[in-house]
Amino acid sequence: xxxxxxxxxxxxxxxxxxxxxxxxxxxxxxxxxxxxxxxxxxxxxxxxxxxxxxxxxxxxxxxxxxxxxxxxxxxxxxxxxxxxxxxxxxxxxxxxxxxxxxxxxxxxxxxxxxxxxxxxxxxxxxxxxxxxxxxxxxxxxxxxxxxxxxxxxxxxxxxxxxxxxxxxxxxxxxxxxxxxxxxxxxxxxxxxxxxxxxxxxxxxxxxxxxxxxxxxxxxxxxxxxxxxxxxxxxxxxxxxxxxxxxxxxxxxxxxxxxxxxxxxxxxxxxxxxxxxxxxxxxxxxxxxxxxxxxxxxxxxxxxxxxxxxxxxxxxxxxxxxxxxxxxxxxxxxxxxxxxxxxxxxxxxxxxxxxxxxxxxxxxxxxx
Amino acid sequence: xxxxxxxxxxxxxxxxxxxxxxxxxxxxxxxxxxxxxxxxxxxxxxxxxxxxxxxxxxxxxxxxxxxxxxxxxxxxxxxxxxxxxxxxxxxxxxxxxxxxxxxxxxxxxxxxxxxxxxxxxxxxxxxxxxxxxxxxxxxxxxxxxxxxxxxxxxxxxxxxxxxxxxxxxxxxxxxxxxxxxxxxxxxxxxxxxxxxxxxxxxxxxxxxxxxxxxxxxxxxxxx
Numbered sequence: 001x002x003x004x005x006x007x008x009x010x011x012x013x014x015x016x017x018x019x020x021x022x023x024x025x026x027x028x029x030x031x032x033x034x035x036x037x038x039x040x041x042x043x044x045x046x047x048x049x050x051x052x053x054x055x056x057x058x059x060x061x062x063x064x065x066x067x068x069x070x071x072x073x074x075x076x077x078x079x080x081x082x083x084x085x086x087x088x089x090x091x092x093x094x095x096x097x098x099x100x101x102x103x104x105x106x107x108x109x110x111x112x113x114x115x116x117x118x119x120x121x122x123x124x125x126x127x128x129x130x131x132x133x134x135x136x137x138x139x140x141x142x143x144x145x146x147x148x149x150x151x152x153x154x155x156x157x158x159x160x161x162x163x164x165x166x167x168x169x170x171x172x173x174x175x176x177x178x179x180x181x182x183x184x185x186x187x188x189x190x191x192x193x194x195x196x197x198x199x200x201x202x203x204x205x206x207x208x209x210x211x212x213x214x215x216x217x218x219x220x221x222x223x224x225x226x227x228x229x230x231x232x233x234x235x236x237x238x239x240x241x242x243x244x245x246x247x248x249x250x251x252x253x254x255x256x257x258x259x260x261x262x263x264x265x266x267x268x269x270x271x272x273x274x275x276x277x278x279x280x281x282x283x284x285x286x287x288x289x290x291x292x293x294x295x296x297x298x299x300x301x302x303x304x305x306x307x308x309x310x311x312x313x314x315x316x317x318x319x320x321x322x323x324x325x326x327x328x329x330x331x332x333x334x335x336x337x338x339x340x341x342x343x344x345x346x347x348x349x350x351x352x353x354x355x356x357x358x359x360x361x362x363x364x365x366x367x
Numbered sequence: 368x369x370x371x372x373x374x375x376x377x378x379x380x381x382x383x384x385x386x387x388x389x390x391x392x393x394x395x396x397x398x399x400x401x402x403x404x405x406x407x408x409x410x411x412x413x414x415x416x417x418x419x420x421x422x423x424x425x426x427x428x429x430x431x432x433x434x435x436x437x438x439x440x441x442x443x444x445x446x447x448x449x450x451x452x453x454x455x456x457x458x459x460x461x462x463x464x465x466x467x468x469x470x471x472x473x474x475x476x477x478x479x480x481x482x483x484x485x486x487x488x489x490x491x492x493x494x495x496x497x498x499x500x501x502x503x504x505x506x507x508x509x510x511x512x513x514x515x516x517x518x519x520x521x522x523x524x525x526x527x528x529x530x531x532x533x534x535x536x537x538x539x540x541x542x543x544x545x546x547x548x549x550x551x552x553x554x555x556x557x558x559x560x561x562x563x564x565x566x567x568x569x570x571x572x573x574x575x576x577x578x579x580x581x582x583x584x585x586x587x588x589x590x
Contacts, residue, residue, distance in 0.1 A: 023565045148569045150486055172587040247588050283382070292382070296418050315383060345588060361586040366412075 001035050001063025004085040005055055007099060011076045013042055013055045016208065018069035020201060022046035027113030031069040033086070035059045043117060044069055047235075049198045050117050051205075054229040063088055065095055066109040075104055118233045120224050121217055126160055126188040130214040130227055132180050134203045136167045139178040139356060141203075142325045144196035145171035152239035156196050160216070161189030168244050169196060174322050175244055175359040176329060190218040193241050198223075198234035205230055247359060249345060252338035254284070256307050257351050260335040264327040266291050266303050271320035273301040279317035279363040284309045284339075293320065316342045317363040326358035369396040372452040377404050377415050381434075381441030387414055389448060394430070396423065398458070402432045402443060410581050417443050469520045469553075469575070474503050476578040477518060477551060481506050483573050484516050484549050497536040506549075513537070513546040522552030522570060527563045534568075 014031060021044040022028035032043040033055075040055040065088050076084060081100030088095050088108070097104040137156065145153035150172075157168040165180040202225055206214065211227040224233040267280065274280045274293035283290040286309060292302035316339060326348040327335060334351035342365065348358040371394040377387040392414070393405040400419030417432045424431045432443040474493065481488040487509035495505035495515065504516035515537055517530040530548045538544045548568040550559070555570045563570050576582035 024567060147571075148564075170588065172589055173585065175588055242589050281382070313383075343586060359588060361588055364583070364586065 001033070001065055002061040002085070002087040003033070003035050003040055003055075003057045003059050004083055005040070005057035007076060007079050007082055007084050009056050010084055011073070013053050014069070014073050014076055016205070017042045017044045017051050017053050018073050019204075020044050020046055020049045020051045021069040027066065027109055028115075029069060030066040030109040030114065031072060032064065032066045032111065032114050034064045035062045036064075037062075043114075045115060045117070047115065048195060049201060049235075050115075050233045051201070052117060052231040061087075064111055066111045066114050067095060067106055068109060071106065075106070117231075118219070118222060118224055120215070120226050120231060121219075124188070125215045125217040126186055126190055127213050127215050128160060128165060128186060129182060130206045130211055132165060132182060133214050133216075134206045136165055136178045136180045137199045137203050139329050140167045140169040140176035141196050141200055142169075142329065143171060143174050143176035143358075144169040147171070151237055152193065152241055154195060154197075155193040155237040155241070156199055157191070157193050157241045158199075159189070159191040160186055162186060168241070170242060170244065170247075173319065173361050174326065175242075175247055175357075176326075177244055177357040177359075179355040181355065190216065192218045192223055193237040193239075194223055195234055195237060198232065202232055205232060247345075248347070248357070249340060252340050252347065254309065254311065254337075254339045256289075256309055256337045256339075258289070258305075258307055258335050258337055260327065260330055260333055260350075262305060263289075263291075263335060264324070266305055267320070267324050267327060270301045270303055271324060273299050274320040278320075279365060280320040280323055281315055281317050281365060283313065283315045285313040286310055314342060315365060316346065317365040318346070318360060319363055322360055326360055329358055330356060368398065368458050369455045370394070370452070371396070371447075371450060373447045374449040374451070375404075376446045376448070378444040378446075379415055379442070380444070381439060385415065389446075391451070394445065404443075404445070411576075412582075415443060417441065470518060473520070473551070473553070473573065473575065473578070474518045476575070477516070477573065478504055480578060481516075483578065484551050484571050485514060485569065488514060488516075495537075497533050499532060499536055502530070502533040502537070513543045514549055515546055516549045516551055519550070519552040522550050522555035522559045522563075522572075524556070524559045524562055526550055526552070527559050527566065527568060530563075530568060531566055 018031055028046055034041045038059055040057040041052055042055055043052050079099040084099040086095055086097050094105045094107045140156055144156055153171055159166045163182045163185050165182060168177050206227060209228050209230050215226040217224040222233055222235050270291045270293050271280055273295055275295040275298055278293060278295045281292045288304050289307040290302055290304040294300040330350045336349045336351045338347040342362055345359050345361050350356050374391050376389040379385040395403040400421040403413040403416040406414045417434055422433045428447050430445040434441045477484060478490050478493050481490045488506040491505045491507055493504055494501040502515045503518040506514045506516060508514060515533055519526045530550055534548045537546045549571055550563055550568055551571045551573050553575060555572055560570050577584045
């Protein structure tokens with residue numbers, strides 16, 4: 001194999017693809033370069049996510065090589081010449097990289113150990129608006145669990161049908177549901193529990209790649225996303241995802257509309273003194289909400305804001321990060337806060353946009 | 368450490384008002400200014416307390432504990448009706464927590480409740496022998512997969528290295544070549560978590576008080 005490419009283009013595509021390269025197995029820590037049919041493609045995988053990105057390059061000799069991803073990125077980043085050539089030297093089992101006067105010989109990894117990638121299928125795919133898909137991902141992704149001991153919760157349950165795209169994520173302490181109404185009906189539908197990490201990677205790609213539509217192909221145990229010439233595939237998570245509708249309380253004792261920006265700012269400020277797992281305390285009294293925090297040996301903070309609260313005063317505690325995530329995910333505009341009691345879940349949603357729900361469990365307060 | 372067993376009424380005023388009606392209670396006044404009011408129930412948690420720094424004023428039949436939280440005053444008014452016992456002990460220097468004792472206790476508790484290490488885990492054996500030493504717990508999951516669990520008070524990079532070595536030895540047995548690893552600790556250092564995840568080892572933080580049944584687990588939307 002022998003190719004040459006602009007250094008800037010090569011670096012950008014290597015940085016994109018190497019994000020999914022594994023840090024565990026040696027073969028999976030590589031980036032595969034495939035030059036065939038006059039095109040060059042870069043591939044990387046950690047066996048959960050696989051990514052293929054095109055590279056604009058001149059192909060002098062076709063072939064396939066596997067090089068250590070991190071090292072290759074570091075080398076290309078360090079180059080000053082505008083173009084780079086890569087030539088495989090089978091006898092030496094390496095690749096000669098030349099850029100200006102700089103010359104590198106980088107040992108290749110065993111291509112035989114690199115797994116085959118799923119090919120996108122022509123049938124059974126659903127095309128969705130890329131922007132709407134990614135915006136929906138970003139509204140719920142924070143609620144997905146990072147605890148690998150409960151893998152089913154590390155995914156985002158994605159459902160698409162007709163004019164609706166719905167994503168649900170929960171780590172058992174909070175639950176995010178975003179329903180996005182689409183302009184045009186979809187030609188097909190699917191439901192799959194996709195690792196949140198894969199969808200967050202997809203969100204990054206969509207922001208980098210030109211393309212208004214995203215093709216989604218759900219297979220038995222994997223999903224393939226294609227935007228332009230970029231293909232990201234991921235295994236699907238097996239297991240029973242919680243039925244979110246059963247988790248939503250049927251009624252609430254208090255329903256308050258609060259200026260979203262204001263309460264989010266207050267929560268951000270007061271959270272600074274809720275450290276070492278200390279809760280954020282929300283004290284409701286007629287006409288007023290006081291947000292306070294206290295961390296032993298660090299200090300205390302409190303701030304009040306007017307709210308249309310009526311009834312007996314009560315206090316409820318929340319994880320400051322989880323509460324802030326929920327308020328930020330609502331976006332701009334007023335926030336509708338629905339509460340039952342200090343030990344029952346609270347609901348945060350946009351007062352204007354009914355398509356987003358954030359259910360959050362409180363923390364027990366000692367006093 | 369001063370321990371007073373007294374019939375008393377305790378009124379807390381500050382961020383909210385709370386009243387403990389007149390009853391027989393244990394009042395602990397520690398040298399660091401902590402004041403704790405215990406009942407003979409409610410597990411290890413005091414019925415009311417004040418963390419240091421505090422100001423303690425005592426008069427006939429009354430102990431007032433005050434603390435300033437910002438501009439506001441937190442106040443514990445203890446109205447003492449009858450004193451049954453009032454003793455003060457010099458506690459000297461407190462010994463550090465016995466690390467091995469905690470780890471051993473964690474192992475005992477997790478052996479009884481292996482589900483805290485992972486969903487569907489069941490214990491096969493404590494102190495599973497390898498030729499370089501015993502791994503704390505050997506479990507199987509719902510799919511009958513093997514899981515070696517190493518238990519630490521604090522999960523560090525050394526703990527990840529130790530578990531990695533055990534896994535290498537365990538996986539030499541073809542019947543256990545798919546054995547996974549779980550590092551369970553009260554706290555896990557971020558660097559250890561990164562290294563563990565890079566090696567495919569799961570990290571689980573466990574709460575000793577929850578394992579002991581002394582504190583209820585965090586509230587969750589579902590089990």
